[in-house]
Each structure stands twice: as structure tokens, then as C-alpha cells.
Amino acid sequence: MKDRESILVTGGAGYIGSHTILEILRDGSYDVVSADNFSNGDANTFRRIAEISGKEVKNYNVDLTRAADTRRIFSENPQITAVIHFAALKSVPESVEKPELYFSNNVGSLEVLLGEMRTAGVNKLIFSSSCSVYGNSPVQPVTEETPLQKAESPYGATKLKCEEILRTYSAAHPEMKTAALRYFNPAGAHASGKTGEIQKRNVTGLVPILCAVAAGERKEIYIHGTDYPTRDGTCIRDYVHITDIARAHVLAHAWLNSSKSSAGMHVFNLGSGNGTTVEEAVNAFQKVNHLTLNVVRGPRRPGDVAAIYSNGEKAKRELGWQPELSLGEMMRSAWEWEKKYRSLQS
Ligand code: NAD
Numbered sequence: 001m002k003d004r005e006s007i008l009v010t011g012g013a014g015y016i017g018s019h020t021i022l023e024i025l026r027d028g029s030y031d032v033v034s035a036d037n038f039s040n041g042d043a044n045t046f047r048r049i050a051e052i053s054g055k056e057v058k059n060y061n062v063d064l065t066r067a068a069d070t071r072r073i074f075s076e077n078p079q080i081t082a083v084i085h086f087a088a089l090k091s092v093p094e095s096v097e098k099p100e101l102y103f104s105n106n107v108g109s110l111e112v113l114l115g116e117m118r119t120a121g122v123n124k125l126i127f128s129s130s131c132s133v134y135g136n137s138p139v140q141p142v143t144e145e146t147p148l149q150k151a152e153s154p155y156g157a158t159k160l161k162c163e164e165i166l167r168t169y170s171a172a173h174p175e176m177k178t179a180a181l182r183y184f185n186p187a188g189a190h191a192s193g194k195t196g197e198i199q200k201r202n203v204t205g206l207v208p209i210l211c212a213v214a215a216g217e218r219k220e221i222y223i224h225g226t227d228y229p230t231r232d233g234t235c236i237r238d239y240v241h242i243t244d245i246a247r248a249h250v251l252a253h254a255w256l257n258s259s260k261s262s263a264g265m266h267v268f269n270l271g272s273g274n275g276t277t278v279e280e281a282v283n284a285f286q287k288v289n290h291l292t293l294n295v296v297r298g299p300r301r302p303g304d305v306a307a308i309y310s311n312g313e314k315a316k317r318e319l320g321w322q323p324e325l326s327l328g329e330m331m332r333s334a335w336e337w338e339k340k341y342r343s344l345q346s
Contacts, residue, residue, distance in 0.1 A: 003078075003079035004030065004031050004079065005030055005031070005079055005081045005082075006030060006031040006032060006033050006077060006079045006080045006081070007024060007030050007031075007032055007033075007080070007081070007083070007084060007253065008032075008033050008034075008035060008073065008074075008080045008082070008083045008084070008122075009032055009033070009034050009083075009084050009086065010034070010035045010036070010083065010084070010085045010086055010087035010113065011035075011036055011041065011086030011087035011088065011128075012032070012034025012035065012036050012041070012045070012046075012057065012059060013034065013036035013038055013041025013043070013046070013059065014036065014040060014041045014045075015186070015196075015197040015198070015242065016128065016183070016186055016242065016245060016246065017034070017036070017084075017086040017087075018041075018045045018048075018049060018195060019190060019195075019242045019243060019245070019246040020084060020245075020246040020250075021034065021049055022049060022052060022053055022195075022246065023243070023246040023247050023249065023250050024249075024250055025049075025053040025055050025057075026053070027250050029254075030253075031079070032057050033058055033060070033073065033077050033080060034046070034057050034058065034059040034060070035059065035060040035062055035064060035070070035087065036059055036060075036061065036087065037061055037062060037063045037064070037087075038061065039089065039105075039201075040089065040090075040199070040200050040201050041198075041200075042198045042200070045195070045198075046059055048194055048195040051194060052190065052192050052194050052195065060072075060073050063109075064087050064109035064112055064113055065104060065105060065109050066112070067112050067115065067116060070112050070113060070116045071119065071120075073116075074116055074117070074119070074122065075120070078120075080120070080122055081122060081124065082122065082124035082125070082126070082253055082256070083113065083117060083122060083124070083125045083126070084125075084126045084128075084249055084253070085109075085110065085113060085125060085126065085127050085128065086128045087109055088105065088106040088128065088158070089101065089102055089105050089106060089201070090204075091155070091201050091204055092153045092155045092156075092204065092303075093202070093204070094201060094202065095153050095155035096153055099154035102154045102155055102158050103154070103157075103158060106155075106159075106162065107158055107161050107162060107165070110162045110165060113125075114165070114166075114169055118173070123173070123175045123176045123177060124176075124177050124178070124253070124256045124257065125166070125176070125177075125178045125179075126178070126179045126180075126181060126249055126252050126253060126256070127162060127178065127179070127180045127181070128181060128183065129159050129162070129163055129180040129181060129182045129183070129267075130159045130182060130183055131182050131183065131184045131238070131308050131310065132151065132152065132155070132156035132159055133148045133149075133151075133156065133159055133163065133182060134146055134149060134182075134308060135148070135152060135156075135305065136149060136152070136305040136306070137149060137308070140236075140275070140307050140308065140309055141238075141271070141273060141275070141309045141310050141311040142269065142308065142309070142310060142311060143269070143311045143314070144182075144267045144268065144269055144314055148160060148163075152303050153303065162180075163265075163267075166178050166265050170263070170264045171265070174263050174264075175263065176263060176265075177256045177261055177262075177263055177264070177266075178256075178264070178265045178266070179252050179255075179256060179265070179266045179267070179268060180265065180266075180267050180268075181248060181249070181270050182267065182268065182269050182270065182310075183245060183270050183271075184237070184239070184240055184270060184271035184272070184308070184309065184310050185206075185237045185238055185239045186239075186240055186241075186242050186245045187205075187206075187207040187239045187242065187330040187331075187334060188207070188241045188242045188243070188325065188330035188331070188332075188333045188334050189242065189333040189334050189336065189337035189338075190242070190243065190333070191243065191333065193336045193337060194337075194340070195337065196242075196333070196337030196338070196340075196341065197242075197334070198341065206237070206281055206282075207239075207281075207285070207330065207331070207334045208334075209221060210281075210285045210331075210334075210335075211334055211335055211338035213293050213294070214289065214291050214293060214338070215338060215339075215342055219294060220294040220295065221282055221293050221294070221295050221296070222296050222297075222298060223278050223279065223282065223295065223296070223297045223298065224278075224298060224300055224301035224304060225298075225299060225300035225301065225304065226279075227300070228300070228306040228307070229306060230275075230277055230307055231277060232277050232279045233279075234277045234278040234279040235277065235278050235304055235305070235306055235307065236276065236277050236278075236306070236307035236308070236309060237275065237276060237278070237281070237307075237308060237309070238271040238272055238273075238274065238275055238276070238308065238309035239272070239276055239281065239327055239330055240270060240271060240272050240323050241323060241324075241325035241326075241329060241330050241333075244270075244321075244323040244324055244325055245270055247321065248315065248319065248321045251320060251321050252268065252319055252321075255318060260318070261318075266318075268314055268315045268318070268319065269310040269311065269312055269314065269315060270310070270312070270321075271310020271311075271312050272309075272310065272312065272322075272323045273309070273310060273311060273312045273313075275307055275308075275309035276327060280327075281327065281331075284327050284328055284331050285331040285334075285335070287328075288331045288335075289331065289332065289335045291335075
């Protein structure tokens with residue numbers, strides 16, 4: 001009997017990778033092989049995935065910047081026909097301190113992966129990009145045609161560089177079909193309450209920080225800037241539930257596999273089309289979780305863009321994807337998981 005096809009998910013122990021594995025397994029059309037060196041992911045992720053899905057996922061604990069180790073994944077798993085590449089370091093402040101680490105890890109792993117995919121004859125790749133490639137765009141909401149801007153951080157620069165590599169590589173090799181998914185602000189946790197985000201390196205992002213304040217680990221939630229030209233003066237972001245983001249990968253993979261997509265590189269925004277202010281997000285977290293947090297409002301922080309939100313028409317039209325879960329559900333599930341995770345640690 002012919003082996004079922006598998007998707008290689010890199011960064012499968014991480015936040016978006018683990019939720020995407022759960023959606024691929026729920027869809028049921030493909031098996032999954034993961035590659036994660038746990039530089040930020042959690043070793044217990046695969047146990048939680050098994051508990052939720054009833055399926056064991058094999059993880060290769062390899063650094064994807066190492067070609068020989070990456071080659072072994074493909075040679076031992078000839079049933080792999082596509083790759084979803086999440087593995088990267090993602091802390092903006094850390095990238096400012098250690099740009100060389102971010103370039104060698106994030107750009108280096110994509111280069112190695114593309115080389116090994118070519119050797120193995122695997123020609124479909126979905127890449128995790130970010131809305132940071134639009135920088136401080138004066139036009140909102142941003143579409144996939146909105147001009148890209150100079151990166152605000154070394155982390156953002158790695159995303160721009162990786163997109164450029166993917167574009168050049170896809171154009172040079174006509175058998176390749178690739179997609180860069182530009183995420184806006186993934187938030188929330190799995191509906192089961194059994195898995196969610198774990199940040200090992202340092203806590204970044206509004207929702208993880210809100211959870212840290214609610215847990216008493218931080219004293220206050222600090223709102224940076226209340227004089228932006230927005231409806232309440234705080235920055236506008238575009239939050240999307242992690243399960244909606246994960247589901248988009250299943251749809252993007254099916255689309256790349258279909259005759260609807262041509263060869264080459266395709267770009268999709270994964271945003272809701274709705275901007276939420278930081279003040280609104282903080283209020284939503286407190287309201288759905290029946291909590292009152294110590295909110296401190298202060299001056300702007302360098303590097304923050306006033307507003308960034310997505311026009312999601314292309315993903316809706318081509319992939320049939322649009323977010324289904326609400327901001328309240330993101331905040332509720334994030335805090336539910338945080339409490340569960342903390343109880344497991346104590
Ligand atoms: P994460 O840190 O939770 O997951 C990334 C995983 O990759 C980690 O488990 C880490 O151990 C692994 N990894 C990193 N470098 C590796 C290497 N060289 N070899 C093997 N494994 C390696 O991050 P996430 O939030 O799940 O993000 C996934 C992807 O999405 C990243 O590329 C990130 O830049 C991108 N992204 C994330 C967000 C967000 O808000 N979470 C927004 C935009 C884009």
C-alpha cells in the first residue's frame with residue numbers, strides 16, 4: 001500500500017505550528033512530520049497534540065540551518081510532499097540585540113530547507129511571513145499590493161529577505177509553488193483549553209502580556225501612546241484567532257495542490273479586515289474574563305506603527321478563508337490556557 005502523503009511542519013512545537021498540526025490532523029487528508037529544535041517551542045507540545053487529536057506526530061529535534069540533519073528528514077520520509085515553514089525566532093527586541101542570530105537562523109533555515117526540498121523533489125512550500133513587511137504604511141487597510149517598506153527591526157528584515165529569496169527561487173524553478181502568508185496578530189488558544197502559546201525566550205505581544213498581568217507575574221499593562229490619530233488615541237492592530245490562522249494553512253495547502261494556483265510565489269494577508277485599538281483589546285480581555293487589571297497609559301514607544309490592519313479580500317476570494325472567531329473568544333481562550341499551563345507548572 002502506498003504511504004499517505006505527509007506535510008513537513010517546521011516549528012511544530014511552537015504556537016502557530018502546533019495549532020496548524022492540529023488543524024491538519026482534524027482535516028484528516030494528510031499526515032504530519034515535524035521538525036523543531038525547541039529553541040522556543042515546548043517539548044510537551046507533542047504530548048498535548050496526541051491528547052487532543054489521538055495521533056502521535058514524529059518530531060525531528062534538528063536545527064534546520066544544518067543541511068545534513070535537514071536532508072535526513074526528507075530521506076527518511078519520502079512521503080513528504082509539502083512543507084509549511086514556521087521555524088524562526090520572532091522576538092523583535094532580541095533581534096535588535098542579536099541581529100546576526102536572527103539572520104543566520106531565520107534566513108539560513110529557509111535557504112537550507114529550499115536546497116533540501118529541491119534535492120528531495122518536494123516543490124510546495126508555505127512560508128510564515130508577517131504584516132511587519134508593510135512597515136508604517138500610510139494607506140490602511142493594506143492589500144497584498146501595498147508597497148513593502150524598509151523593516152523596522154532585524155526580525156522584520158529577515159521576513160523581507162525570506163520573501164525575496166522565495167520570490168527569486170520560485171521564479172527560477174518553475175516546478176515550485178509557494179505561498180507567503182502575512183500574518184497580522186495571531187491570538188488566543190485551542191478551543192479544548194489543552195494547548196496554547198508558551199513563550200520561552202521572553203514574553204512579547206499584547207495578549208501574552210495581558211495574561212502575565214492577570215496571573216500577577218507583571219504589575220501592570222502598559223499602553224504605549226494615547227495620542228495616535230486613531231479613534232481613542234491608541235494604536236490599531238488586527239487580531240486573528242490562532243485556530244483561524246491554522247485553518248488558513250490547510251486551505252492554502254489545498255489551493256497550492258489544486259489547478260486554481262499557478263507556479264511561482266503567491267502572497268496572502270491573513271487579517272480580519274477590522275482594526276482593534278489597544279484600548280479596545282485591553283477592555284475586551286478584562287470584560288470576557290471578568291478581571292480588572294492595572295492599566296497604565298504612557299508615551300509612545302519608538303518603532304510602533306500607528307495602525308496596521310488588513311484587507312483580507314484576496315484570501316477570501318482565492319482560499320475561501322476568512323476569520324470566524326471573535327476578539328472575545330481570543331481573549332477568553334488565551335486566559336483559559338494560561339491558567340491551565342500555570343497550574344501544570346506548579
Ligand atoms: P514560536 O516561537 O512559538 O514557534 C517557532 C518554532 O520554531 C519554535 O518552536 C522554535 O523552537 C522553532 N525553531 C526556531 N528556529 C529553529 C531552527 N533553526 N530549527 C528548528 N526549529 C526552530 O513562534 P510562532 O508564534 O509559532 O511563529 C511561527 C512563525 O510565524 C515564525 O516564523 C514567526 O516569525 C511567524 N509570525 C508569528 C507571528 C506571531 O505573532 N506569533 C506574527 C507574524 C509572523
